[in-house]
Amino acid sequence: MTAKETFDRLAAKFPQFPLGYLEGKDTAILVKGENLVGLAQHMRDDEEYDYCSSITGVDYPDRFEVVYHLYSTKKEGGPVILKVHAERENPMLPSVVSIWPTANWQEREVWDLMGIRFSGHPNLTRILMWEGFEGHPLRKDFPGSEDEYIFG
Amino acid sequence: MTQEDTVPPELKRNVFIAPVDWIYNLGRAASVWPVMFGVACCAFEMIVTVTSRFDLARFGMEFLRASPRQSELMIVSGTVTKKMAPQVVRLYDQMPEPKYVLAMGACAISGGPFKDGYNVVPGVDKLLPVNVYVPGCPPRPESLLDAILKLHKQIRAETIRTSPWYRKDADREIPVPEYGPRGLVLPKGDKS
Numbered sequence A: 001m002t003a004k005e006t007f008d009r010l011a012a013k014f015p016q017f018p019l020g021y022l023e024g025k026d027t028a029i030l031v032k033g034e035n036l037v038g039l040a041q042h043m044r045d046d047e048e049y050d051y052c053s054s055i056t057g058v059d060y061p062d063r064f065e066v067v068y069h070l071y072s073t074k075k076e077g078g079p080v081i082l083k084v085h086a087e088r089e090n091p092m093l094p095s096v097v098s099i100w101p102t103a104n105w106q107e108r109e110v111w112d113l114m115g116i117r118f119s120g121h122p123n124l125t126r127i128l129m130w131e132g133f134e135g136h137p138l139r140k141d142f143p144g145s146e147d148e149y150i151f152g
Numbered sequence B: 001m002t003q004e005d006t007v008p009p010e011l012k013r014n015v016f017i018a019p020v021d022w023i024y025n026l027g028r029a030a031s032v033w034p035v036m037f038g039v040a041c042c043a044f045e046m047i048v049t050v051t052s053r054f055d056l057a058r059f060g061m062e063f064l065r066a067s068p069r070q071s072e073l074m075i076v077s078g079t080v081t082k083k084m085a086p087q088v089v090r091l092y093d094q095m096p097e098p099k100y101v102l103a104m105g106a107c108a109i110s111g112g113p114f115k116d117g118y119n120v121v122p123g124v125d126k127l128l129p130v131n132v133y134v135p136g137c138p139p140r141p142e143s144l145l146d147a148i149l150k151l152h153k154q155i156r157a158e159t160i161r162t163s164p165w166y167r168k169d170a171d172r173e174i175p176v177p178e179y180g181p182r183g184l185v186l187p188k189g190d191k192s
């Protein structure tokens, strides 16, 4: 099944969630932040996309974007790629940990490195950088770190 | 007093007189034990150097020791991340004197491809005194063997009269870096 067919089917099946179709090198389905958890629930229960393999944050000049890759262990095909936009200032999205437990550490990573908050996450703390680190190093405007070394 | 006076004739063929440095360094250079410690992809080339094909044991290196307290050489085999830096320094501090550091690969030398990253120490020589650098990404086992032979040469050229570690007041403990809000910081109240 092509990505377009998947999209058409999902759009017809879930009229309550307005979806957008993003064409390009990696075709994806654009979801609104407030619809994310509802759609995710259906994707897991009705569509059998039971495995969320990766959650990624992207830093664009005018917005942040979070990308979800969904696979199914029960049927062939995939990934289905969901994209959600978040605001530039104080980006915040609903957490999908309650739907796919694999999202737990991935959302922590996106928060740690990209600074996007996930409301409803059970333990949204840094995962790669240490506690007490300031800033989110994968943001384009991260100023770079300042280190002290004993030898120069 | 000459050699003729001190050595009885029957021992002349059995006793060998040499400077302390020479015999001491020969013994040390022939049994340098590296600590079993790999930080990134270069570690695989280090591991293969110990296997039968390249056989590090030929040079007295035997196994990689599982404890820093039994080692005298630290092969920094790969990228040292800032999160790993305190552990690297702590391991080094636990090694008994005399101790040597071998920076293996572009990452350990300068940070390599990750030099400008927010998370990588740009060269382990920012943290520790390095004796030998091995370029490559990763260096082949032959390069590592060559570097170890170079280290042997360095060891044999040392003299206990000037060695920084062979002194009563020798204190080569390196302060362990700490995590700060903008990167690594030196511990407060350190000597430097």
Ligand code: SF4
Pocket: B040, B041, B042, B043, B077, B078, B079, B104, B105, B106, B107, B108, B112, B113, B136, B137, B138, B139
């Ligand atoms: S020098 Fe190359 S092979 Fe070695 S740790 Fe760095 S990236 Fe890996």
